[in-house]
Amino acid sequence: MINRFRTSFLAAPYAVWVLICTILPLFYILGYALTNDAGGFTLSNLFAITDAVHLKSLWLSIEVAFVTTIICLIIAYPVALILHNLKISNKGFVVFLFILPMWMNFMLRILAWQIILSNNGILNSILSAIGLPTVHILYTKTAVTLGMVYDFLPYMILPIYNALSKINDQVVEAAADLGANWWTTFIKITVPLSKDGIISGIIMVFVPALSSFVVSNLLGGGKVLLIGNVIEQEFTLARNWNLGSGLSIILMIFVLLSMSIMNKVDESENGGMLV
Amino acid sequence: MEFIQFDHVSKSYDKQLVLDELDLYIKENTFVTLLGPSGCGKTTTLRLLGGFEKPDSGRIYLNGNDITALPANLRPINTVFQKYALFPHMTIEENIAFGLNIQKKSKEYINDKIKYALKLVNLDGFEKRSIDSLSGGQQQRIAIARAIVNEPKVLLLDEPLGALDLKLRQNMQYELMKIKQELGITFLYVTHDQEEALTMSDTIVVMNQGYIQQIGSPEDIYNEPENAFVADFIGESNIIEGIMIKDELVSFLGVQVPCVDKGFGTMKPVDVVIRPEDVELGYPGKGFMDGVITDCLFKGVHYELDVQCGEYEWLVHTTKYFEVGQKVSLNVIPFNIQIMNKPESEDEEVMKEDD
Known part of the structure; x- marks a missing residue:
């Protein structure tokens, strides 16, 4: 009894933190979502998602998040694999180099992309210098996706790298010993055994990409309205907290849904290919 | 030329010489044990034959063919690893069938082989079980089964009993000898356990610091050690x-x-x-x-x-x-x-x- 009391006592600060910073705000959001201006009960804030504008934003968000996740996976897996296979003693340092950008201010990094991608920016200067036509990708879906890939890539690399590090070298050697060439070993052994890392990476990229609004604000310039932007505007410009909360709840449901789908994949796919 | 031949094989890691101009001949269908303390080069010798390492100099021949540059997956050699190295995401059946699937054998052939191999290692009926449900000794038997279904010319065993307790280790020694007799192939066994070496081997190769100290039958090695190292290492x-x-x-x-x-x-x-x-x-x-x-x-x-x-x-x-x-x-x-x-x-x- 004493032990139990002591451990729960030690957890108290955390419990208070969760209560004040997570649970309470959630109830407030739910409260706003289910009421109208006058304070009366309504479901209209939740059903507002069926508005054509909101549906379009939600669909656009899902599309951008999906494409971002796929591109991150395609880039991150080879990078993680190369990092893992590096035959140097200071592997930790190289991994650190990949995480380093995460320590820089998020806004600063995105602003840098704004300058690179602008019509008279670095990218177009380089393109015209080598005689290629310039491109206008700032304030398009492409720019937003590019910014998200850049931002979220480390969150895909790290879990995959960790998963690869946990694979016993002898298991890979055993596959070669039994006649498997590099590709067969990769498909039948390495990928299935790093599945947990792939799933973590997908969740860690897809979820923030789905709800992000800063990247689309800066690189989308108000022309690319993700559901995150719509919610932000409801809170800041329109001052309609009820509608913003309602849409937030819907977005949250989508996030939980996508996570549970990924967990289902994790359980059911025993050794099969992912994605 | 002998069945397996190491010809002046040298290997070093990070400038540390592990094998120095090793010459070793192994006859077909013998149980040969590489015996020595850790760092003596026995595991490196095994890994060179398995194709997991490339020698710095020297050649390795199998059955008269130079296999020095041949990658592991093309050598008619299979390995039983120290920590079993089973594929954790596959069932026992899938583990054993791995090599045969790569060789594109027929379904019936594979099923027959799995049955035969599981019987040989005394685990009949374990086909559908998962790896996690097995004890260490059972996992090692599966690792042996997975290797032998491919009908290798040589079976390499890298301290396969090291992780097992004494009683189980002794039982497995007899089973390995039985399997060796049944298959009639060459076994190259690596261990630091002199008792294991004396019990199972036809020939023991005692190694220390990258050099062969003595090659001989268990009786020769025990009764007529050629130098103080062998005398000290084998028994007291x-x-x-x-x-x-x-x-x-x-x-x-x-x-x-x-x-x-x-x-x-x-x-x-x-x-x-x-x-x-x-x-x-x-x-x-x-x-x-x-x-x-x-x-x-x-x-x-x-x-x-x-x-x-x-x-x-x-x-x-x-x-x-x-x-x-x-x-x-x-x-x-x-x-x-x-x-x-x-x-x-x-x-x-x-x-x-x-x-």
Whole structure:
């Protein structure tokens, strides 16, 4: 009894933190979502998602998040694999180099992309210098996706790298010993055994990409309205907290849904290919 | 040319020489054990044959073909790894079928092979089980089954019993010998456990610091160690510096004792090796020297005694109990005194450093 009391006592600060910073705000959001201006009960804030504008934003968000996740996976897996296979003693340092950008201010990094991608920016200067036509990708879906890939890539690399590090070298050697060439070993052994890392990476990229609004604000310039932007505007410009909360709840449901789908994949796919 | 041949094979890691100009010949259908302390190069030798490492210099031949540059997946050789290295995301059946699927064998052939292999390792009916549900000993049996279904010409075993407890290890030793007989292929076994090596092998290759110390049958290695390292590594020994006075007479610890060795010359410094079970204890004055029992430990089959004779403390195994402090005489029949040359070259010197 004493032990139990002591451990729960030690957890108290955390419990208070969760209560004040997570649970309470959630109830407030739910409260706003289910009421109208006058304070009366309504479901209209939740059903507002069926508005054509909101549906379009939600669909656009899902599309951008999906494409971002796929591109991150395609880039991150080879990078993680190369990092893992590096035959140097200071592997930790190289991994650190990949995480380093995460320590820089998020806004600063995105602003840098704004300058690179602008019509008279670095990218177009380089393109015209080598005689290629310039491109206008700032304030398009492409720019937003590019910014998200850049931002979220480390969150895909790290879990995959960790998963690869946990694979016993002898298991890979055993596959070669039994006649498997590099590709067969990769498909039948390495990928299935790093599945947990792939799933973590997908969740860690897809979820923030789905709800992000800063990247689309800066690189989308108000022309690319993700559901995150719509919610932000409801809170800041329109001052309609009820509608913003309602849409937030819907977005949250989508996030939980996508996570549970990924967990289902994790359980059911025993050794099969992912994605 | 022999079945397996290492021809002047050298290998180093980070400038540390692990194998130096190794020459090794292995006959077909023998059970050969590479035996030595950690860092002696035995595992590297195995990995070179398996194709997991490339030699810095030298060639490796299998059945007359140069396989030095052949990658592991193209060698007709399979390996049983130390930590089993089973595929954790596959069932037992899928693990065993892995190599056969790559060879694109028919479904019936694969199923027959799985049945046969599981029977051979005494795990019939385990097809659908997962790897996690198996004990260490069972996992090692599956690893053996997974390797042998491919009908390799050589089976490499890298300390496969190291992680098992004593009783299980002994059972597995007999099973491995049985499997070897049934398959009729060459086994190359790596271990640091001398008992394992003596029990199972047709030929033992004793290695130390990248050099082969002695190659021979278990009986040869145990009874006629060629140098002090082998004598010390295989079983326990009394190794005493002595002088070969003339043929069949050696002097050590201040006494002259008859032996059966010849051809060392006269007044030549040698190492004298006497196994603890070959020392006979008697009443004081009845042997070639007297001593006092300083320690007596019960070891099950025998007592392990320390007998102090002047400066030297003998290790003696007897089946009789002796009191600590008791005065005894020591005697050894000439046949059980093993005389060895002292190391002369640098290569040989290595053999003693590792003690």
